Amino acid sequence: KQVRVGTMPSGAPIEVTKELSKVDFSIGIGCVTPHHVSGFSGGSKIVLPGVSGERTVGEMHMLSARLRRSFLGIEENEIRDLMDLVAEKAGLRGLIDLVVDGIGRPTWIGAGGVREVFKEAVKESRRIYEVESPGNLDVVIASSYPADIEFWQAHKSLYPADMVLRDGGTLILATPCPEGVARTHPEVIELAGLPPEEIDKRARSGLVKDLIGAANSMVWSKIRSRIRVVIVSEGIREDEAKSMGFEWYGELQEAIDKELRRFDKPRIGIMKNAPELLPKVQV
Template sequence: MKLNFYYSGIRGVEIPDKNLLGVFKPKVSDNNFEIEKLVWEALQNPIGTNKLDQEVKPGDKILILSDDNTRATPVDKILKVLLPYLHELGIKKEDIIILMAVGTHRPMNQRELVAKLGQRIVDEYKVVNHLWNKKEENIYYGKTSKGIEVWGNKLLREADYVIGLGHIVPHRVAGFSGGGKIAQPGVSTGKTTGETHWLSALVPGSEIMGKRDNPVREQIDESARLMGLNFIINVVQDLKGKVVGVFAGDFIAAHRAGCALAKEVYGVRIPKADIVITDSYPADIELWQAAKGIYSSELVVKENGYVILVTPCPEGVSKAHPEIEKFGYLSLEEVKKLVENKELQELSVAAHLVHVGRVIKEKAHGIMVCPNISDELKEKLGFIPAASVQEALSYALNKKGKDASIVVMLHAGEILPINN
């Protein structure tokens, strides 16, 4: 079988039919929903809370949290419905701020903001990036039940009402994206984000991915509540990015309903295999994001198998987190020692190292096909470098034998493997 990838700069691969167990990807919906209509219907039927006309009043300062350009959420289309609705309720343009919830990613540039929000909104409304590492921009909101100190953007406290916009896909750290994640880690500091991420590092992926209610999500929800998140509008999209559902309302109740649909869309029954070829689409900007393709493979690759990560990463490993290149991917015990010795203090990075390390250091081996990361750096990170997917597959077959089973996961950054 000849398989091509989404990336023009990466050649396809020929896979022996007798080895291939299947090519798997999220589902494509047959429905042709109008997103603006779905958003309006969701706003008129919020889950777990009142309609906005009972929640906000003229003169209120409204803060809208939007996910960034690493997410496929059609925020521009959501805002085309939400903003006029707010204006009908007496909210003026000058009383609305759109805060880009970049988490610990780099700030979005002007071109990216326009692509995400639309030129008119960037021109007519106040749009700002969350700056997670600027002390003067963030304040203390309190502690969660597990003692996590919640620090985040001060604009949430200054607002009368906070609305979060995002999408729901399977997520290694939180079970699913969306919901309260727009606040934590969306507009939190690295300290708070590190502590919630580190919690997830202590738990195998099989106990978190695709499970809405888990110990990490509990702390995320508590953080979001402390920070003052009032309302969410979350979308669920299919493989092609088409919106198949919109959920608005309380950030826990509405999110829980959205996760049920996301599990149907992204949940795919996949057999375990000796060799897993995984892309990272659509999380492709840098390895910090592209590692999502590795996370999902944890649930599919057999012990001592091989995971082949196929990704472009035009911005390399991570501009915001140089510690990844410094330490490389490691086992949980190795990262624990770095944290205990205070050699690695950024816990979100520590968690990231563990999530990838669980797969390519503890359970299996990793091979990377990426034109924008050097072979030397791939090896330093803990991957076996390969110039092409064909070369990577030949290497893995040589190691595992001519009868080794192969699974391919496309759109793997958003796939939820189900084995039973």
Template sequence: MKISLPYGNEMVGMEVPDQCFIGMIDPPEAQPAGDPERVILDAIEHPIGGPKLEDIVTPDKRIAVIVDDGSRPTPISAILPVLLDQLIRCGARREQIKIVIALGSHRYMTEDEMRERVGEEIYQTYPVVNSEFRDPEKLVYIGDTEEGAPLMATGSVMDADLRIGVGNLVPHPVMGWGGGGRRFPGVAGEDTVSYFHPKASLYDENMFGLSTTPIRDMMEGWVKLIGLDFIINTILTPELKLCRVVAGDYVAAHREGVRIGKQVLGSKVTEKADVVIVSSHPADQDFWQSPKAMYGAEPALKGDRGGTMIMISPNYEGIGPHPEYPEYMARDDGDAIVRACIAGEAIPGDRLAIAVGNSMSKMRRRRKLVVVGDGVTEEQMSACGCKYYPLSALQQAIDDAVAEYEGCRVAAMSGGAEAFLYDEGESI
């Protein structure tokens, strides 16, 4: 059976023995919005679980519009013109509005990248700034964690009177789904961002695609400290075209968006596989982002342990912004290190790399992980505990994996990083 999967902006072909191939586990075709501007406006005018913009916007209020960075496919340049026009219509003054790029702990966006992200006209009209996560002079204390660690957030967000979060709803390995109150970690200090991931890394289950998780519940409690007055969340088709939009309260609108997202992105698993071949699309930026495809693909494998995942990814920027990450992905003692970090002990190293590495370490111990692509090296993947093949050896990677299982069953996925898999008979 000849199949093809995305590799960045290209398609790459491969063959799977006919007797082994279960099929493609991809969501059914979703219809993109016929009039995206109308769909965005309709969601803004009919918020879920919260007040309308006209009820919370006044001329004297300083407004921060918080948007995600270029690692996400959210159509920011399509949403902002509609949103900003509505803010002005409701009485907001242009000079009181700024746009903040929520980086989390990702690298700072360049001016050209920010201009492309928001659109040229908006970039020229409104201040557009990166959030801050490292410079203590630009962070503001907002409270403490349950262990007494300080919570810090970007000053350019905290000095606003009204905060509006814009993001996209896709499955997430820590929060279950993105969107909603997740704009808070996006504008928090690096140590605060790091707090979520260590907590999550102590759980053994794959939380990708859960409607909510213990970490999301904790995060939504923290959002009350900083205030998130309105959200706009998109649901895109697998081809990244705008499909649906929800807006309103960061909890109520989010949950409705998740319900819709499961229907749009959901794929039914009719038979479990020994080997699943998965493209990282659209999380192709680096090995910090692309393993989301492994979380998305894992439910397609048999049992709680065993089986092989072959991830195809260009990883354009290599390992990504946390070079210590491979070391901790390869370790088996991560829980002890993470608990020490949470307890405030002086543990050397990048705490976010420790936490995410610990989560991936657990997946590495559950499943055999194979990475195919030219953006990372065999040495780097070996350091992570993954088997590696260059793109030119993709077919060899598949043949080797199939040979390991008697009566091998193989499935494939076109976009694992944004997949929601559910079993036969499971209600979504």
């Protein structure tokens, strides 16, 4: 059950779980890692999208998709501002955030004011996840581990690769996806292959009800308009990948052999654990 606590700048309602309206003091608990929608997870993200209503969450994702392909690693941005606004309206007064390393061991924990704790957590998150990387690569070969149960998680690999590839470059993404594309957002299989403007038009007109799915589809469409995305997966069918505008191979070696033929002396990058990486591109 949701309760309305305000209005977004866009005019959409700010709705959060009714339980927040019953308490005198609320403290959020979260983990801070690089994130493509809001720059970093954690902080006020525990409220939006954490305990917000479907419409509120959907509008936030659509705003992010309209503004950029990705906010990965950008600490100050419009989406974080919106999250802070919603958290304040919802009555979030304190925060406990932590940062963990690649195998889940805590490296930092802080408590205090929402913005102050988040700012310090971002510093530690950069120390753990930021890696120096060359830019303008021709090809990136990436593994979606550990976000690989379905493409709804594996797509997090697209954003760090997008940061280091040149226009017209190729991402070869190896991802098992045993649960397929997106069990809870099946519309993305048809939406993602459309131009981003068409997806946005359908969302604004109400033809698409799943705004979160529409937002991700818009972002994937924007990315594949700049780079070639090749999916290597046993869990995603060829027709599903191509419906989303991606190329598909069943075997990684076949994908590498055929895709590298498109380049003369390609500059290649390898990304292990791609969903967890924050590239610091060398200029």
